[in-house]
Amino acid sequence: MVKIRVNLSLKEYTNNTDIEINIDQQVPLTEILDKLGIPEEQVGMVIKNGKWAPKSCNVSNNDTIELFPQLSGG
Amino acid sequence: MYKIVRVDMSTKKVTYENKEEYKLLGGRALTSRITYDEVEPNCEPLGFKNKVIIAPGLLAGTIASSSGRISVGGKSPLTNGIKEANCGGISGHKLAKCGIKAIIVEGKSTDENCYVLKIDKDNIILSKSNELKYLGAYETTAKLCEKYGDRVGVLCVGPAGERGLRAACVVSNDVFGELRFAARGGMGAIMGSKGLKAIVVDDEGADPIKYTNKDEFFKLAKEFNKQLAANPKTKNNQKYGTTGIVKAVNALGALPTKNFRYGSWEYAEELSGEKLYETITSRGGEGKTGIPCMNGCVIRCSTVYPDENGQCIVSTMQYENIALLGSNLGFDNLDSVARLNKEVNDLGLDAIEMGCALGVALDEGLGKFGDEASCMSLLNEIRRNTVVGRMLGNGALVTGEVLGSSRIPVAKGQGFPGYDPRALKGNGVTYAMSPMGADHTAGNCFGSRNEVDPLGTDKQGQLSKGIQIQIGTLDCLGLCMFARGPLFGDPSLLTGIVNSLLGSDFNEESIWDMAVKTIKLEREFNIGAGVSPANDKLPEYLYYEKLPPMDSVFDLSEEEMQRAII
Numbered sequence: 001m002v003k004i005r006v007n008l009s010l011k012e013y014t015n016n017t018d019i020e021i022n023i024d025q026q027v028p029l030t031e032i033l034d035k036l037g038i039p040e041e042q043v044g045m046v047i048k049n050g051k052w053a054p055k056s057c058n059v060s061n062n063d064t065i066e067l068f069p070q071l072s073g074g
Numbered sequence: 075m076y077k078i079v080r081v082d083m084s085t086k087k088v089t090y091e092n093k094e095e096y097k098l099l100g101g102r103a104l105t106s107r108i109t110y111d112e113v114e115p116n117c118e119p120l121g122f123k124n125k126v127i128i129a130p131g132l133l134a135g136t137i138a139s140s141s142g143r144i145s146v147g148g149k150s151p152l153t154n155g156i157k158e159a160n161c162g163g164i165s166g167h168k169l170a171k172c173g174i175k176a177i178i179v180e181g182k183s184t185d186e187n188c189y190v191l192k193i194d195k196d197n198i199i200l201s202k203s204n205e206l207k208y209l210g211a212y213e214t215t216a217k218l219c220e221k222y223g224d225r226v227g228v229l230c231v232g233p234a235g236e237r238g239l240r241a242a243c244v245v246s247n248d249v250f251g252e253l254r255f256a257a258r259g260g261m262g263a264i265m266g267s268k269g270l271k272a273i274v275v276d277d278e279g280a281d282p283i284k285y286t287n288k289d290e291f292f293k294l295a296k297e298f299n300k301q302l303a304a305n306p307k308t309k310n311n312q313k314y315g316t317t318g319i320v321k322a323v324n325a326l327g328a329l330p331t332k333n334f335r336y337g338s339w340e341y342a343e344e345l346s347g348e349k350l351y352e353t354i355t356s357r358g359g360e361g362k363t364g365i366p367c368m369n370g371c372v373i374r375c376s377t378v379y380p381d382e383n384g385q386c387i388v389s390t391m392q393y394e395n396i397a398l399l400g401s402n403l404g405f406d407n408l409d410s411v412a413r414l415n416k417e418v419n420d421l422g423l424d425a426i427e428m429g430c431a432l433g434v435a436l437d438e439g440l441g442k443f444g445d446e447a448s449c450m451s452l453l454n455e456i457r458r459n460t461v462v463g464r465m466l467g468n469g470a471l472v473t474g475e476v477l478g479s480s481r482i483p484v485a486k487g488q489g490f491p492g493y494d495p496r497a498l499k500g501n502g503v504t505y506a507m508s509p510m511g512a513d514h515t516a517g518n519c520f521g522s523r524n525e526v527d528p529l530g531t532d533k534q535g536q537l538s539k540g541i542q543i544q545i546g547t548l549d550c551l552g553l554c555m556f557a558r559g560p561l562f563g564d565p566s567l568l569t570g571i572v573n574s575l576l577g578s579d580f581n582e583e584s585i586w587d588m589a590v591k592t593i594k595l596e597r598e599f600n601i602g603a604g605v606s607p608a609n610d611k612l613p614e615y616l617y618y619e620k621l622p623p624m625d626s627v628f629d630l631s632e633e634e635m636q637r638a639i640i
Contacts, residue, residue, distance in 0.1 A: 008310050008318050008347070042306050044521055047325045050623070052528050068322045070306045072556050073393070073493065073520035 002032070002059055005066045013038045026060045029053075044070035076175040079198055081191060083268040084122070084181030088191075088198050096175065098578055100132030102158040102549035103592045104176050105147025109156050110595045112178070115602030119151035119260070120238050120267040125180040128169075128229065128244075128273070131552015135170030135283040138295040138571055139302050140554035142166035142368040144229070144246060150259040151240040152427070152469055153486040153511040155605035156596045157259035158549065160515070162367035163246030165227030166552055168277040169193070183269025188236070191273045192222065195280040206271050208233045210420035211245040211253055218274050224251065227275035232422020235266030237459055239467030241427035241489075242266060245419075248367040252378065252389035257424035258513050259488060260469075286577035294570045301560035301567075303372040311375040311556055312364045314347030316393040321346045323397070323520065326528055327624035328497035330402040332443050333433035334483045334490065337497045337621045341406035345396050350377065350408060359384015373556050379412045388416040394514070397492030398429020403436060404443025413446065417453045423467060428453075430470035430489030438477040481615050486511030486605060493520055495612060496621040496628050498528045503538035503630065506610050507638040509596035515555065517542035529626050535637025542640060546589030593640040610635065 004019040011017075013036065021032070029048075033040050046053045047066040059065060076097075077090045099107055105127040117123035126148040133141035144166035150157035169177075172195050183189065188207040192199045206214050211232040218228045228247045235242035242262030246254045256262075285291045302308060310318045320342055323329045327337035343349065354361040354377060361380035366373070367390070376390040391412060399418065400411040418428045432449055435441065440462075441448025455463030465476050470489040474482030483490040485505035491514035495502025500519025510516035517538050519526070526533045544562060545555055551572065553561070561568040565582040572580055601607075616628040 007321060008314065009306070044307075045322055045325075050325075052326055054525060054527075066325055068325070069310055071310060071319045071322055071521045072307055072558075073316075073319055073323075073514060073518040 001061060003064045004032070004036075005064070006038070007066070007068045009069045010038060010042060010067050023059065023061055026058045029055060029057050029059050029065065032059055038067070042069055043067050076173050078175055079177045079193070081177060081179045081200060081270070082181045083179060083183045083189070083270060086200055088200055098132070098576065099588070100134070100175070100550055101129055101143070101145040101160065101552045102147065102546065103588050104129040105145045105158050106156055106592050106596050108176065108178060109147055109149065110599050113149055115149070115599050116604060117149060119149045119154065120263060122182045124149045124264055125178055126261060126264040126268065127176055127178050129176040130166040130170045131550060132572065132576065134166045134552045136295060136575060137292065137299070137370055138553075139299045139370055139372045140368070140557040141552050143552045143554055144169070144256065145549065145552070146244045146256040146261040148261060148264045149603065150261070151263050152260040152488045153605065155486060155511070155600035155603050156509055157261065158510070159243065159256040159258040159261050160549060161246050161254040161256040162554065163227065163248045163254040164368060165229050165246050165273070165275050167369060168227040168275040171277040171280040171283065172275065173280070177273065179265065179268055179270055182267065185269070187269065188271045189269050190218070190271055192276070193273065194276040194278065203271060208236055211422045212420050214272060215245070215247050215251070215253065218272055219247070219251065222274050222276060225276070225278070228272055229275070230272035231262040231266045232420060234422045234456065234467050235262030236271065237464075237467070238263050238267050239423070239456070239464065240472070241423045241431065241467055241469045243422055243424045245422055248376070249369060250365060250378070250389070252376070253419055254367050255419070255424065257426065258515065259510070262422050285575055287574040290574035291571065294567060294574060298560055298567055298571060299372050302557055305559040307556065307559055308373050311373050314351055315363070315375045315377045315390060317347035317350045317391060317396055319347070319393050319521065320396060323493060326497055327621065327626070328494045328528070330397050330433070330483070330490065330492055330494055332404050333402060333437040333481065334494055337494050338623050339401040342401065344406050345400045345408060345411065350379070350391060353408060354379060357382060357384050360386040371554070373554065375556060379408065381409065387412040388419065391415060394492045395425040395429070398426050398433070402429050402433045403449060405446070406444065410446040414449055414453070417450065421453065421456055421467075423456070426491050427469045427489040428466070430483050431466045431473040434470055434474045434477065434479050434482055435466060437481065438479055440477070482613055484512060485612055486609050488512045493518070494621055496616055496626045497624050499530070499628065499630055500526060500528065500534045500537045502612055502616070502628050503534050503635055503638045504542065506612050507538065507635060508542055509593060509600050515545065517545055529624060531630055532634065534630055535634045538638040539640060542593060542638070543586050543589045546593055547586050550588045550592065590640055597640070
């Protein structure tokens with residue numbers, strides 16, 4: 001089971017809810033985004049198991065992913 | 075023909091001049107260049123020789139979205155080096171419409187009077203307004219709008235500026251009469267030290283802005299505005315303001331918490347942009363989201379935060395204010411942060427510097443984290459101008475030194491913004507290496523490039539350098555950093571806009587030179603001021619004290635740091 005928490009405007013793509021999905025094997029995060037209909041370019045930051053990760057990271061079962069949209073500090 | 079206005083506060087004389095060599099300089103490029111040209115680097119920041127320079131950016135007065143920011147510069151009493159702080163509000167556009175490229179305030183009034191500079195399209199008059207002496211920023215602005223009309227732009231200082239407290243800012247009114255702050259580096263202390271309480275700008279009847287190629291400018295500016303409105307970042311900025319990043323910075327482990335002892339806060343959700351939006355919309359009344367601070371801005375990231383009865387507490391709650399006055403002081407609710415924010419604003423102080431100073435003070439036992447009464451009591455010391463108040467109002471470094479703290483979150487004498495450099499190392503580079511000291515607006519690596527690991531030890535120098543140059547260019551143009559999306563994505567749009575206004579010939583490479591040249595000048599000024607490369611560092615505790623929850627320290631090599639030098 002992969003838990004995916006989405007934040008701010010990304011919730012529009014998930015009906016305002018967090019998501020849990022099962023995957024058979026390790027897959028690139030971009031594949032999951034594609035499956036969920038979240039445009040990759042809308043994702044600004046990825047936190048994987050509590051730490052920053054590049055968008056190109058791979059995801060395995062039991063991972064927790066938090067997604068943030070593109071944001072600017074200020 | 076544009077004017078540079080020179081106000082000599084010693085003689086009370088106002089004169090005008092025009093320098094061809096300044097034609098293509100605006101905003102930070104101009105405040106820093108005039109400081110470099112006219113201010114002795116080793117002068118006393120609050121003395122006779124320092125100057126405060128106020129300049130709109132090159133695009134001010136035009137229809138380009140988010141282009142009316144006003145720069146305030148001089149030699150900082152906090153960093154002892156050159157400084158520029160900028161903010162939104164309505165005065166930038168109005169000054170440009172009055173044909174004013176910069177105001178240089180120099181000398182020092184030797185009498186005890188309080189002065190106001192009134193600018194309109196025909197006249198500039200300096201007059202006494204002693205009824206404003208030591209009034210808070212809100213009342214000062216209200217009285218000036220009452221006297222001169224509610225459409226005028228006001229730039230003023232609060233009592234902190236009049237008393238020369240180094241954390242004092244210059245305050246600007248916005249479209250809705252709320253306040254914005256050119257906050258960093260103590261620019262309000264310079265203005266106050268000269269005896270100048272406020273500048274009032276009335277552009278009624280002023281001639282329209284002159285464009286070299288108006289049709290081209292309007293075509294490109296409209297395209298820019300359209301792209302900016304559609305930019306993915308704009309949607310979040312409009313709904314949540316800058317507070318949309320609270321949870322993201324918390325997730326990175328970089329959210330200042332209890333005087334930078336922790337990088338995440340169990341109550342971050344309660345301080346988040348989502349909570350802010352929900353609170354404002356559910357309380358209603360005077361609460362607002364998605365409002366602009368300057369005319370014509372399509373981002374509209376300002377908010378009005380109301381109390382439970384729907385009455386405005388403060389506008390606008392920004393990420394930095396929430397991080398420094400919120401989690402850094404151990405607060406778990408936005409109402410407390412809003413009330414502290416309002417008080418800091420009224421005193422005319424930088425919320426970031428005060429969040430750092432109060433954080434150090436609480437850590438040293440002067441109050442309790444998360445206790446609003448403790449913090450209000452300390453702010454009241456500033457209001458009453460007591461010794462403790464003067465210590466706090468002079469910023470985090472003075473506060474920490476007086477109290478004997480070994481954990482003072484400053485770089486080049488200036489308090490850290492809302493990103494702990496141990497968990498967002500690119501910002502540590504900016505704090506240490508930028509001529510501006512610990513100032514997120516000098517090159518904020520948060521959210522700018524997703525490919526650099528914030529905890530990694532490489533690529534941080536280059537990342538900081540690149541952002542310092544890009545953001546520095548926006549500072550020269552008077553553009554808000556949140557407007558960068560379409561312009562950095564297609565620099566030809568940026569050059570087209572600038573060239574069609576000014577008749578210049580910037581190309582996609584040379585446009586960045588305005589920042590490069592400015593930052594080089596700033597660095598040279600700093601060396602003359604004694605802010606040598608030996609000051610390009612962070613406080614020692616960051617190199618050995620692990621920051622939970624990432625358990626990271628600031629561990630970049632000297633070589634990596636040097637890569638950020640421009």
